[in-house]
Amino acid sequence: MIETEAYVISVADGMAWVETRPHQACPNCDPVHGCRSLSIARVFALKPQHYQVLDPLHSQPGDQVVVAVAEQALTRSALLGYIVPLLALFFGAILGALMSEIASVVAAVVAFLFSLLMIRQYAAKYRGNAVFQPVILRRLPQQRRCVEKPCQLKKNSANS
Numbered sequence: 354m355i356e357t358e359a360y361v362i363s364v365a366d367g368m369a370w371v372e373t374r375p376h377q378a379c380p381n382c383d384p385v386h387g388c389r390s391l392s393i394a395r396v397f398a399l400k401p402q403h404y405q406v407l408d409p410l411h412s413q414p415g416d417q418v419v420v421a422v423a424e425q426a427l428t429r430s431a432l433l434g435y436i437v438p439l440l441a442l443f444f445g446a447i448l449g450a451l452m453s454e455i456a457s458v459v460a461a462v463v464a465f466l467f468s469l470l471m472i473r474q475y476a477a478k479y480r481g482n483a484v485f486q487p488v489i490l491r492r493l494p495q496q497r498r499c500v501e502k503p504c505q506l507k508k509n510s511a512n513s
Contacts, residue, residue, distance in 0.1 A: 354421040358493065361416045362403065369408035369489060371420055372401045407488040417493040426485045433472055441468035 359371035406420050445464025449457035479485050 354490070355424055355427055356419050356421040356490065359404075359406075359418055359420045361408075361412045361414050361418055361489075363414055364408055364412060367408055368405055369412055369418075370403055370405055371418065371489070372403050373420070374401055404487060407483065407486050410489050410492060412489055412492065418489045419491050419493060420487050421490045422487040423484060430485070433475065437472060438465055438468045441465050 357373055359373045362370045362372050364370075404420070410418070412418055441464040442461050446457045446461035448464075449460025
């Protein structure tokens with residue numbers, strides 16, 4: 354399982370919306386510059402991200418939790434989303450090149466679009482499958498975070 358920490362924003366019907374924060378430096382990283390993973394994460398995820406996940410623990414808004422997704426599901430999704438369209442584009446271009454340069458371009462685009470359509474059909478078929486859904490594994494024993502409205506505690510400490 355691939356895990357990350359998140360905060361629960363809202364819950365309904367066995368599902369929860371969670372917010373993940375951009376990757377933070379771990380104890381093994383240089384605290385100032387971080388590792389390469391941290392640098393890449395900062396480039397692509399500057400804002401908090403929101404996801405809908407399965408919630409078997411019946412979490413409450415503000416809970417800090419660990420969310421996980423099966424490695425097989427992530428690997429399969431990555432292959433399907435990146436490799437299949439690339440291969441379709443490549444093979445479409447090769448097949449079209451047997452006729453002419455224009456046919457190569459047209460065949461590549463058609464094969465690419467067809468692969469996207471097939472991926473969409475595949476994703477729709479497995480959308481409700483729990484194997485492919487991220488899930489809350491456990492709550493972290495930290496303070497609850499105010500999600501719905503600003504914390505009263507923060508306001509009171511600011512006035513002191």
